[in-house]
Amino acid sequence: MPMSTDVLTRAESICQQRGVRLTTQRRRVLAILCASNRPLGAYEILEAMRDGARTLAPPTVYRALDFLLEHGLVHKIESMHAFVGCNHPEHPHSSxxxxxxxxxxxxxxxxxxxxxxxxxxxxxxxxxxxxxxxxxxxxxxxxxxxxx
Ligand SMILES: [Zn+2]
Ligand SMILES: [Zn+2]
CATH class of the missing domain: 3.30.1490.190 (Ferric-uptake regulator, C-terminal dimerisarion domain)
Structure with missing residues (x-):
């Protein structure tokens, strides 16, 4: 089983425990970040989420990122203005x-x-x-x- 699937399953159960919803957009953003081995900027995530000719509005991605950050599912790399998926989101931690x-x-x-x-x-x-x-x-x- 690829690691990203595992991370998504864990994210799903973390959200369930906390009574919040891992919506389709949030899940997609998380999947994109977990599939990448390097940090991605918001616009790279937008690009990866592009659906044929349909482009999502940047606020959609920012809102999804805010949610994922708040729940410790992703981290922000300040010096790169980019985001990475977290490998151990179960417990709160400083990284x-x-x-x-x-x-x-x-x-x-x-x-x-x-x-x-x-x-x-x-x-x-x-x-x-x-x-x-x-x-x-x-x-x-x-x-x-x-x-x-
Ligand atoms: Zn290197
Ligand atoms: Zn982490």
Missing amino acids: QFLICHDCGVVTEIDDAAVTQSLGSAADVSGFRAQRRVVEVIGTCAQCAEKNG
Whole structure:
């Protein structure tokens, strides 16, 4: 079974548990993001959702993205203005992302120690953190190998 199907099934049951609806549009946006191995911008998602000559209005995609973000089913990569599907949406988490600047692949890691030390560093400064997203830019293992 392809991974994206699995993610969609899990998303479906998460929405059910929370009493919200994974509508067709939301589901399609999630499916597109989960099928991609790199982050996609809103307009790339729109393009992927194009139905023959019929183009969806951008607000439709933004609304679907807002819903998916709110429920932790996707994450936003701020530095790329793009979105990725989450691999473990069952539990709330802060994420760190390893972003390869050569091939664009993004790997999500969920390291509780990083989240915790960020939280306490913010506390020390009296800063009320809302989101603790860490984006690490570099070269992935595959690209590093290719480049020698
Ligand atoms: Zn995640
Ligand atoms: Zn790479």
